[in-house]
Amino acid sequence: MRLLEELIEKLQWLPGIGRKSALRLAFYLQKMDEAKVKELAGTIVRARTSLKECIICHNLTETNPCPICTDKSRVQDRICVVEQPSDVMIIERIGEYRGLYHILHGVISPINNMGPKDLRIDSLLKRVSQNKIDEVIIATNPTTDGDITAVYIAKLLKPLNIKITRIARGLPTGSDIEFADKITIAKALEGRQEI
Amino acid sequence: MIKAIEYQGFRNLINGRLEFARDFNFITGENGAGKTNLLEMIYYAGMASSFRAREERRLICFGEDHLRIDASSKNRQGTIYLDHTRKRLSLQGNEISRVTDFVGWLGVVILSIDDIWIIRGSPGRRRYFLDWAVARISPSYLGNLIAYRKVLKQRNRALQLFENNGNVRVLDALDEELIKYGNRIYEVRKDKLVALREYYNEIANRMGLKKFDFSYRCSADDMKLDTSQLERIRKREIALGQSLIGPHRDDLYFTIDGRAMQYYASEGEERVAAISLKLAEAEMYYRLKQERPVLLLDEVGAELDNFKKGLLLEQLKGQVFYASTQMPGFNGIYQDRDLSFFIIKGGVIEVSPAH
Numbered sequence: 253m254r255l256l257e258e259l260i261e262k263l264q265w266l267p268g269i270g271r272k273s274a275l276r277l278a279f280y281l282q283k284m285d286e287a288k289v290k291e292l293a294g295t296i297v298r299a300r301t302s303l304k305e306c307i308i309c310h311n312l313t314e315t316n317p318c319p320i321c322t323d324k325s326r327v328q329d330r331i332c333v334v335e336q337p338s339d340v341m342i343i344e345r346i347g348e349y350r351g352l353y354h355i356l357h358g359v360i361s362p363i364n365n366m367g368p369k370d371l372r373i374d375s376l377l378k379r380v381s382q383n384k385i386d387e388v389i390i391a392t393n394p395t396t397d398g399d400i401t402a403v404y405i406a407k408l409l410k411p412l413n414i415k416i417t418r419i420a421r422g423l424p425t426g427s428d429i430e431f432a433d434k435i436t437i438a439k440a441l442e443g444r445q446e447i
Numbered sequence: 448m449i450k451a452i453e454y455q456g457f458r459n460l461i462n463g464r465l466e467f468a469r470d471f472n473f474i475t476g477e478n479g480a481g482k483t484n485l486l487e488m489i490y491y492a493g494m495a496s497s498f499r500a501r502e503e504r505r506l507i508c509f510g511e512d513h514l515r516i517d518a519s520s521k522n523r524q525g526t527i528y529l530d531h532t533r534k535r536l537s538l539q540g541n542e543i544s545r546v547t548d549f550v551g552w553l554g555v556v557i558l559s560i561d562d563i564w565i566i567r568g569s570p571g572r573r574r575y576f577l578d579w580a581v582a583r584i585s586p587s588y589l590g591n592l593i594a595y596r597k598v599l600k601q602r603n604r605a606l607q608l609f610e611n612n613g614n615v616r617v618l619d620a621l622d623e624e625l626i627k628y629g630n631r632i633y634e635v636r637k638d639k640l641v642a643l644r645e646y647y648n649e650i651a652n653r654m655g656l657k658k659f660d661f662s663y664r665c666s667a668d669d670m671k672l673d674t675s676q677l678e679r680i681r682k683r684e685i686a687l688g689q690s691l692i693g694p695h696r697d698d699l700y701f702t703i704d705g706r707a708m709q710y711y712a713s714e715g716e717e718r719v720a721a722i723s724l725k726l727a728e729a730e731m732y733y734r735l736k737q738e739r740p741v742l743l744l745d746e747v748g749a750e751l752d753n754f755k756k757g758l759l760l761e762q763l764k765g766q767v768f769y770a771s772t773q774m775p776g777f778n779g780i781y782q783d784r785d786l787s788f789f790i791i792k793g794g795v796i797e798v799s800p801a802h
């Protein structure tokens with residue numbers, strides 16, 4: 253039982269997994285086809301070792317720069333700023349947005365000791381000032397921290413004299429982009445406003 | 448107006464169903480019988496929160512696993528179900544997912560002897576009163592208040608951290624958000640305070656011989672936040688690690704004949720002020736919604752002299768619930784009114800024959 257106990261404990265390293273869920277997962281894994289379990293473990297390891305941050309947009313990618321940054325058919329002078337790589341996945345799934353991205357990997361939150369230095373903000377500033385960028389769309393979540401981060405970035409980019417927009421507050425307040433349905437995000441992107 | 452209520456598993460009240468009188472409902476019983484619990488249940492039915500329990504689970508009867516309340520007014524019907532893991536609300540049988548859509552389907556205002564602490568207590572107590580009185584009639588107010596508090600928490604932390612690795616631009620961003628939500632709160636407060644003060648003056652001055660009044664003590668200039676004010680005090684805010692101006696630092700200043708109530712009023716006068724304030728809240732609700740809120744009086748008026756007690760009863764408009772260990776003295780005002788008497792013993796509520 254030592255090994256089982258170890259597995260249950262380690263599964264709890266994952267976010268959102270408490271002891272109960274860990275127990276359930278551990279027993280489920282024992283019932284699964286052994287080959288499948290090996291495949292799963294292998295993919296987890298491979299993803300972790302070969303996915304790196306894109307040197308331009310900081311999205312997770314196997315190739316550097318990432319496929320989006322190197323896709324010449326995309327609109328090159330528009331950048332959508334989001335909190336997490338998962339936000340990119342959601343917006344991409346809708347397929348309406350054709351510009352580039354910039355992933356912050358978090359938000360400004362003094363309470364959680366997160367300041368601009370902990371985010372990919374310096375590289376955003378550099379990127380925007382060194383390239384011909386026409387519009388920066390700030391799509392951080394409509395939460396307190398998301399808003400503070402948006403205002404911060406807007407103030408930072410202001411001297412560059414480019415169009416800065418914020419996605420409309422069509423999203424239900426308090427919820428993350430992740431939970432909003434596709435239609436609301438599409439609308440939010442469409443109805444963005446200049447700030 | 449609440450017509451009837453059916454209940455299960457609420458505090459010490461034994462499951463049952465009650466029908467209420469249109470005008471006055473008197474509730475009597477010994478200490479610990481369940482009078483306050485009954486008022487609390489009516490309040491809960493309308494507001495989906497309690498005026499005394501922070502933790503809602505405390506409302507569930509000892510040893511039971513859930514509570515359920517069905518209340519009906521003239522044309523509406525609200526249901527609350529609560530167990531140890533979830534809460535379900537519905538109106539006219541339709542499940543409601545957001546509490547804010549449920550709150551206030553039945554207007555209720557509670558008056559209790561603790562209200563004296565609005566006058567005597569800390570500024571926080573007065574802000575709490577003001578915010579809830581306004582939130583009840585202005586749905587967006589609550590949202591802005593919650594957002595303001597979240598910004599405030601971040602801002603205070605940022606001010607405290609500033610000396611170490613502070614970033615001026617982060618503070619600027621926080622200022623902008625504070626100003627945005629702060630001013631939305633100020634706009635509504637400005638408007639509602641005028642009405643609240645007018646009704647308060649009217650009601651209090653009818654009950655007392657002296658001149659009752661209050662004013663708003665604002666930490667910001669002209670009830671408006673702006674960057675220049677915040678810039679002026681930034682050094683001090685950083686030194687103290689606290690946000691020093693905004694709706695969270697304001698206060699209501701109560702006076703009697705022009706002097707500070709906190710220092711110069713008698714206890715009875717403080718009670719008159721507290722009661723008047725709650726009745727002013729009810730009046731404000733009425734003018735806006737064109738519907739009188741249910742008034743719940745818990746032992747209120749017990750300390751007033753008979754003359755004032757009579758005056759108080761005359762001021763009560765709409766449907767009233769009056770809970771006390773003793774029946775109030777009766778005078779002419781009950782004539783031609785629809786009355787009911789309830790006697791509670793150990794959580795069992797009985798309707799007693801009319802007096």
Ligand SMILES: Nc1ncnc2c1ncn2[C@@H]1O[C@H](COP(=O)(O)OP(=O)(O)OP(=O)(O)O)[C@@H](O)[C@H]1O
Nearest residue numbers: 458459478479480481482483484505506507508509
């Ligand atoms: N969750 C609960 N389950 C069962 N009983 C409870 C619960 N919570 C409180 N009680 C009991 O309900 C009883 C009645 O309380 P309540 O405050 O309504 O009395 P009251 O009639 O207002 O008395 P008083 O005149 O002293 O104010 C108390 O004795 C208390 O122990």
Ligand SMILES: [Mg+2]
Nearest residue numbers: 482483484745
């Ligand atoms: Mg009581």
Ligand SMILES: [Zn+2]
Nearest residue numbers: 306309318321
């Ligand atoms: Zn990239």
